[in-house]
Amino acid sequence: xxxxxxxxxxxxxxxxxxxxxxxxxxxxxxxxxxxxxxxxxxxxxxxxxxxxxxxxxxxxxxxxxxxxxxxxxxxxxxxxxxxxxxxxxxxxxxxxxxxxxxxxxxxxxxxxxxxxxxxxxxxxxxxxxxxxxxxxxxxxxxxxxxxxxxxxxxxxxxxxxxxxxxxxxxxxxxxxxxxxxxxxxxxxxxxxxxxxxxxxxxxxxxxxxxxxxxxxxxxxxxxxxxxxxxxxxxxxxxxxxxxxxxxxxxxxxxxxxxxxxxxxxxxxxxxxxxxxxxxxxxxxxxxxxxxxxxxxxxxxxxxxxxxxxxxxxxxxxxxxxxxxxxxxxxxxxxxxxxxxxxxxxxxxxxxxxxxxxxxxxxxxxxxxxxxxxxxxxxxxxxxxxxxxxxxxxxxxxxxxxxxxxxxxxxxxxxxxxxxxxxxxxxxxxxxxxxxxxxxxxxxxxxxxxxxxxxxxxxxxxxxxxxxxxxxxxxx
Amino acid sequence: xxxxxxxxxxxxxxxxxxxxxxxxxxxxxxxxxxxxxxxxxxxxxxxxxxxxxxxxxxxxxxxxxxxxxxxxxxxxxxxxxxxxxxxxxxxxxxxxxxxxxxxxxxxxxxxxxxxxxxxxxxxxxxxxxxxxxxxxxxxxxxxxxxxxxxxxxxxxxxxxxxxxxxxxxxxxxxxxxxxxxxxxxxxxxxxxxxxxxxxxxxxxxxxxxxxxxxxxxxxxxxxxxxxxxxxxxxxxxxxxxxxxxxxxxxxxxxxxxxxxxxxxxxxxxxxxxxxxxxxxxxxxxxxxxxxxxxxxxxxxxxxxxxxxxxxxxxxxxxxxxxxxxxxxxxxxxxxxxxxxxxxxxxxxxxxxxxxxxxxxxxxxxxxxxxxxxxxxxxxxxxxxxxxxxxxxxxxxxxxxxxxxxxxxxxxxxxxxxxxxxxxxxxxxxxxxxxxxxxxxxxxxxxxxxxxxxxxxxxxxxxxxxxxxxxxxxx
Numbered sequence: 035x036x037x038x039x040x041x042x043x044x045x046x047x048x049x050x051x052x053x054x055x056x057x058x059x060x061x062x063x064x065x066x067x068x069x070x071x072x073x074x075x076x077x078x079x080x081x082x083x084x085x086x087x088x089x090x091x092x093x094x095x096x097x098x099x100x101x102x103x104x105x106x107x108x109x110x111x112x113x114x115x116x117x118x119x120x121x122x123x124x125x126x127x128x129x130x131x132x133x134x135x136x137x138x139x140x141x142x143x144x145x146x147x148x149x150x151x152x153x154x155x156x157x158x159x160x161x162x163x164x165x166x167x168x169x170x171x172x173x174x175x176x177x178x179x180x181x182x183x184x185x186x187x188x189x190x191x192x193x194x195x196x197x198x199x200x201x202x203x204x205x206x207x208x209x210x211x212x213x214x215x216x217x218x219x220x221x222x223x224x225x226x227x228x229x230x231x232x233x234x235x236x237x238x239x240x241x242x243x244x245x246x247x248x249x250x251x252x253x254x255x256x257x258x259x260x261x262x263x264x265x266x267x268x269x270x271x272x273x274x275x276x277x278x279x280x281x282x283x284x285x286x287x288x289x290x291x292x293x294x295x296x297x298x299x300x301x302x303x304x305x306x307x308x309x310x311x312x313x314x315x316x317x318x319x320x321x322x323x324x325x326x327x328x329x330x331x332x333x334x335x336x337x338x339x340x341x342x343x344x345x346x347x348x349x350x351x352x353x354x355x356x357x358x359x360x361x362x363x364x365x366x367x368x369x370x371x372x373x374x375x376x377x378x379x380x381x382x383x384x385x386x387x388x389x390x391x392x393x394x395x396x397x398x399x400x401x402x403x404x405x406x407x408x409x410x411x412x413x414x415x416x417x418x419x420x421x422x423x424x425x426x427x428x429x430x431x432x433x434x435x436x437x438x439x440x441x442x443x444x445x446x447x448x449x450x451x452x453x454x455x456x457x458x459x460x461x462x463x464x465x466x467x468x469x470x471x472x473x474x475x476x477x478x479x480x481x482x483x484x485x486x487x488x489x490x491x492x493x494x495x496x497x498x499x500x501x502x503x504x505x506x507x508x509x
Numbered sequence: 510x511x512x513x514x515x516x517x518x519x520x521x522x523x524x525x526x527x528x529x530x531x532x533x534x535x536x537x538x539x540x541x542x543x544x545x546x547x548x549x550x551x552x553x554x555x556x557x558x559x560x561x562x563x564x565x566x567x568x569x570x571x572x573x574x575x576x577x578x579x580x581x582x583x584x585x586x587x588x589x590x591x592x593x594x595x596x597x598x599x600x601x602x603x604x605x606x607x608x609x610x611x612x613x614x615x616x617x618x619x620x621x622x623x624x625x626x627x628x629x630x631x632x633x634x635x636x637x638x639x640x641x642x643x644x645x646x647x648x649x650x651x652x653x654x655x656x657x658x659x660x661x662x663x664x665x666x667x668x669x670x671x672x673x674x675x676x677x678x679x680x681x682x683x684x685x686x687x688x689x690x691x692x693x694x695x696x697x698x699x700x701x702x703x704x705x706x707x708x709x710x711x712x713x714x715x716x717x718x719x720x721x722x723x724x725x726x727x728x729x730x731x732x733x734x735x736x737x738x739x740x741x742x743x744x745x746x747x748x749x750x751x752x753x754x755x756x757x758x759x760x761x762x763x764x765x766x767x768x769x770x771x772x773x774x775x776x777x778x779x780x781x782x783x784x785x786x787x788x789x790x791x792x793x794x795x796x797x798x799x800x801x802x803x804x805x806x807x808x809x810x811x812x813x814x815x816x817x818x819x820x821x822x823x824x825x826x827x828x829x830x831x832x833x834x835x836x837x838x839x840x841x842x843x844x845x846x847x848x849x850x851x852x853x854x855x856x857x858x859x860x861x862x863x864x865x866x867x868x869x870x871x872x873x874x875x876x877x878x879x880x881x882x883x884x885x886x887x888x889x890x891x892x893x894x895x896x897x898x899x900x901x902x903x904x905x906x907x908x909x910x911x912x913x914x915x916x917x918x919x920x921x922x923x924x925x926x927x928x929x930x931x932x933x934x935x936x937x938x939x940x941x942x943x944x945x946x947x948x949x950x951x952x953x954x955x956x957x958x959x960x961x962x963x964x965x966x967x968x969x970x971x972x973x974x975x976x977x978x979x980x981x982x983x
Contacts, residue, residue: 077608081827083601083709084588084610086742117823117869121842126826179842181831309869311878314714314820316743 039277041239043269044246045199047261049212050192051222052160052230053096059159059189060087060129067228071182079187081124086315093189094136097157098321098329099219100191101137103336104152110320111136111156113313118306122162122181130158130192132310136319142195142215143338144207145360151196162186191221197236197246202265206258209233214337214364226257233261237268239276247272248282252296254289264289268296337363344368347381355382358389365396373404379411387411391425395432402431410438417497422489423447448495452504455488455496459504462487474509481505513579513673513727517620520578521567527560527578531622534580537671538624545647547665549585550593551625556580559622566620574620575730581616582666582675585626586633587718588707589613596709597641598631600853601834610707611739612676612718619734624672627662631855632825633683633711635659636927639918640857650692650953654911657687657927660721664691667721674731675721680711681813682907682931684719685943689906689956692945694728694973696720697931699963700938701746703732704739710824712817713744715935724982725944725974729753732966748964756967757974762795764972765899771806772904772930772958779949780905787946787957788903790979791972799899805891808884809933814925815868815881816936821858822865828853860921885936892937896962901972905930906943906956930958940966944973946980 036042055065061078077085101108114132135156142150163185168177193212199205213231216222223230233256238249252268255261272282286305287296321329335343341363348355362368367388374384392399392407410431414424419442430441442448462484463470473480481502488496511519519525535553542548566573583589586596588606590613595601616623630640638646638661648656649669656665660677664687667675677684679697688695696719703718710716718735722728736750766788773784788798830836830849837848854862868877895902907927917924934941940963943956957976961969977983 077606080832082588082606082608082833083594083596083604083827084606084705084707085608086706088741088743115823117826119826119829119843119846121829121831124827124832126829127823176841307871309823309866309871309874311819311823311869311874314712314744315710 036242037239037269037273039273040241041269041273041276042200042242043202043265044197044238044240044249045205045265046197046236047195047199047205047208048192048234048236049209050190050232050234051100051216053093053189053191053221054223055090055092055096055189057090057092058187059090059093059157060187063187065188066184067230069184071180071184074184075186079124080183087129087313089316089319090189093157094319094321095329096189096219096221097136097155097191098326099333100155100193100216100221101140102330102333103215103219104137104140104142104155104193106137106140106152106155108136108321108326109134109138110318112318113157113316114310115313117309120161121179122164122183122186124162124183124186128159128161129313129316131156142208142211144204144211145338145341146204146207148204150198150208153194153196155191155193158190158192160185160188160190197238197249202262202269205235205265206262209258209261210364211337217366218334218336218340229256232256235261235265235268237265237272238282239269239272248284250282250284250296251286252289253286253299260289260291263294264296267294271296340368344371344385347375348385355385358385361389361393365393365399367392367399370402370404370407374408374411377408377412379408380415383415384411387424387428391428392432395429398432401433401435402428403435406431406436406438413438413442417500418442419447420489420494420497422494452500455500455504458488458491458496459484459501459508462491463508473505510670510673510723512724513576513722514730516579516673517575517577520563520620521573523567525578526567527563527620527622528557530578531556531560531580531624534624534672537669541649541669541671544652545649545665545669546644547627547646547662547669547671548582548625549595549597549628549643549662552589552592552623555592556622556624559617563620563622574618576616576674576734577620579621579674580624580672581621582625582627582663582672583613583623584629584660584663584675584677586629586678586709586711587612587676588709589623589626592626594626594709595643596632597629597643598853598855598858599642599835600828600849604834606707608707611704611741612735613707615734615737616676621674621734627660627666627675629662630659631858632709632821633659633678633680633716634821634857634861636682636686636924637912637914637917638662639914640855642855645914648691648911651911651951654913654953655690657690657907657911659683659687661687663721664688664693664695667691667693667723673723674727676718676731676735677721678708678711678716678718679931679935680715680717680817681935682928684721685931685941685956685958686907686928688721688943689945689954689958690911692954692956694720694722694725694945695943695956696728696732696966696969697934697941698732698736698966699746699940701744702750702940702964702966703735704737704742704745706739706741710820712820713824714820715813715817717935725970725977726754726757728942729757729970746964751964751967753967753970757970759967759971760794761791761972761975764791764796764901764968766791766796766798766972767801767895767899767902768798769806769895769902769904770800770802771804772902772960775929776905776908777910777949779910779947780908780955783947783949783955784903784905784957787976787979790976791903793979794975796972801895801899801902803891803895805884805888806933809888809936810925810929812881812884812888813928813932813936814864815877816885818861818865819868819878820865822862822869825854825858825862857921888933889937892933892939892962900961901965901968902960904958904960906958907931910949910951910953910955934960939963940969942969942973944976946976
């Protein structure tokens with residue numbers, strides 16, 4: 035995408051994802067979000083004197099699964115200490131991977147067929163969480179700071195892309211696709227709002243085909259919306275600076291979601307010297323081929339493959355249908371769709387109900403069995419339920435489960451008999467002679483008007499298609 | 510004083526009780542601790558409870574363990590649940606760990622009775638206990654002299670007859686050097702043989718816990734209790750712990766001993782004489798000998814004083830006033846960190862944190878820390894070459910007998926030099942033992958050092974036993 039004055043943006047993303055392990059990275063404490071502060075802690079994740087880390091094997095497996103899904107090479111790796119002082123980091127160093135990460139050199143293909151290279155995806159531990167009271171809400175100048183160490187030692191994988199992204203839309207698509215992969219591998223729940231996926235963006239601008247410009251790293255991008263907005267803001271800021279004849283300085287910048295702008299956190303000169311060195315409390319990590327093969331074999335289909343399979347079921351899909359496919363893949367609802375289609379449901383209808391009604395109640399999706407979803411779609415398809423009724427039934431199924439037939443019966447959703455439909459149509463033709471006249475003269479748009487009136491008269495029990503058939507028969 | 514093995518036998522047989530043995534130990538502590546300043550904390554209540562449990566086990570016919578009822582002194586850099594652990598630093602004063610080190614659990618399971626926590630150089634950084642924030646320990650054999658360090662309190666506890674056993678930690682000689690200066694046995698086991706879980710880290714890749722005892726058999730018995738794989742320590746050796754006691758009487762017949770020039774050069778004449786006589790004793794017992802030079806060992810001291818401080822600068826970062834120990838309040842958190850660390854750490858600890866921070870800094874890493882790692886690799890290779898020719902190496906433990914207070918405090922480098930013979934073993938992750946052999950100036954003990962490759966402890970104990978007999982302690 036070309037910016038003003040012939041500039042293009044160059045973006046690389048660093049995505050941190052918390053791994054969905056039962057216990058933390060180096061101790062047996064629960065890895066759980068939302069517990070009472072400082073309840074999931076022990077000598078190890080509190081960094082008490084004398085405590086030592088022991089690597090969680092499951093965290094290594096999930097990191098490998100991410101590597102496999104991103105086509106990386108899984109290599110023998112080591113752990114390093116990243117040294118800096120911060121109150122929510124109990125050892126005042128973070129155990130991370132440095133020059134020898136577990137995953138290197140992969141790529142991620144986006145739905146628009148562009149490819150973004152992956153430089154590395156390495157393991158590290160999360161810090162605790164600070165809450166600063168009073169002052170600016172940041173550490174310096176706060177009246178009081180509270181630290182919750184429940185998150186301390188939660189396993190993370192940091193996925194670093196190459197500088198291959200050229201627009202904020204592509205950055206967003208990358209983050210979305212990566213999120214789908216993290217969910218599909220079982221590595222993450224992908225909940226950005228709970229901080230289980232956090233993004234930093236490296237942004238620079240240049241004239242087309244010129245050497246890379248100086249980059250700024252933007253921190254604190256905790257939603258896809260922030261990512262999109264911050265990149266656009268930052269690229270525009272850099273273009274304006276260059277156009278004014280100024281020089282972009284390499285620095286770390288903070289994104290303020292409320293102000294909608296980035297501001298300097300620290301310049302390159304102020305950057306910390308992390309004094310990385312090999313973590314002497316851990317041994318080298320070299321997963322053997324058999325272990326890698328087990329991880330590879332256990333891995334399910336990734337979003338790209340699932341998207342391809344679902345799209346194959348549609349003939350000449352419209353843009354709206356492709357959007358619906360994206361929703362189905364993103365929310366992993368193709369199990370429902372496939373179950374219904376395999377039992378004869380119309381694929382377009384099944385995708386539409388999944389992408390709209392089921393997606394709207396996604397937090398209760400476990401209440402909805404594939405059988406109940408299939409039955410509801412088939413009832414609608416047969417005309418036993420109108421579209422409105424089918425949506426109501428799905429809503430009830432999501433809210434509390436149950437049997438679609440029983441729910442429909444309890445609500446009095448019976449199929450309108452053809453006699454009673456005929457009678458209703460006849461009454462309406464008498465009631466609306468002008469509209470009928472125009473319809474009879476060939477204005478098909480008026481069919482919608484009569485469908486609406488039939489629905490009103492029958493409390494939504496009629497089926498749209500049957501109404502049209504009845505109207506056409508009288509034309 | 511009876512040996513630990515004898516005490517345990519008597520307690521197990523009912524000839525004595527753990528409570529009585531504890532009372533005896535506490536009596537000596539009460540008589541001498543004020544003068545010698547060996548213990549920073551005496552855990553009378555906890556020790557009594559442990560002793561009573563041992564006696565109850567014996568009374569009920571259970572196996573009370575190889576160290577049943579044996580009082581033992583613990584260096585105060587190992588965590589024991591509920592017992593103050595200070596590392597002889599103001600920054601940890603008053604901290605009571607909520608968990609116990611693996612070695613403490615193993616000692617209690619073996620029937621030992623931990624009596625209390627002994628003095629050390631702050632965070633184990635030093636060779637005399639003069640760096641303790643709470644004042645030095647005096648050498649029980651001559652109170653005008655240092656007991657060595659950093660595990661000086663533990664060595665002195667055994668030398669003063671307070672406890673028959675003690676444990677210390679050895680990062681560059683901190684068990685062997687005080688053992689030598691106090692005239693007792695001190696062992697630096699192979700890296701990973703004894704779990705470090707609960708040992709407050711100084712330099713993680715070098716630290717190793719080991720025993721002090723008055724005789725070789727006691728030391729072997731204690732190390733058997735301490736050794737073994739621990740899932741809580743990732744660097745713990747995966748193999749089963751070696752049996753040691755059954756090899757103490759193996760002798761040295763047919764063993765090839767290498768006398769290493771770099772492990773004796775610069776030592777006082779009386780120390781050299783002890784090494785010469787020790788070699789004669791080993792040959793007398795059937796060993797062969799060869800003189801060796803391992804020039805790489807000369808680089809050990811320099812490499813050590815980059816690697817150990819580098820790791821320490823990171824290990825000691827957590828003492829920031831946020832979670833435990835000392836906090837000196839200030840305007841903001843950075844100022845609080847600074848004020849706390851300025852007030853809480855002593856001069857030597859600060860010196861090493863500065864040194865280590867510098868060695869790891871961007872632009873200096875390759876020239877200092879990176880170079881030191883290369884030297885370390887060379888040293889490991891050089892030792893490996895030597896052990897293709899010989900089974901054990903012999904040298905001095907330390908260049909001189911116990912020195913006077915203040916003698917080496919003016920210039921830190923002179924103090925560092927007292928570890929010149931012990932440091933290479935730590936860098937290589939191998940095993941070594943200091944055995945008293947002969948005396949020097951003022952009748953003070955001299956220690957000789959036997960060194961072996963990783964997991965050679967049984968061989969080392971057998972050779973040490975030969976020296977023990979030759980030195981008149983059958």
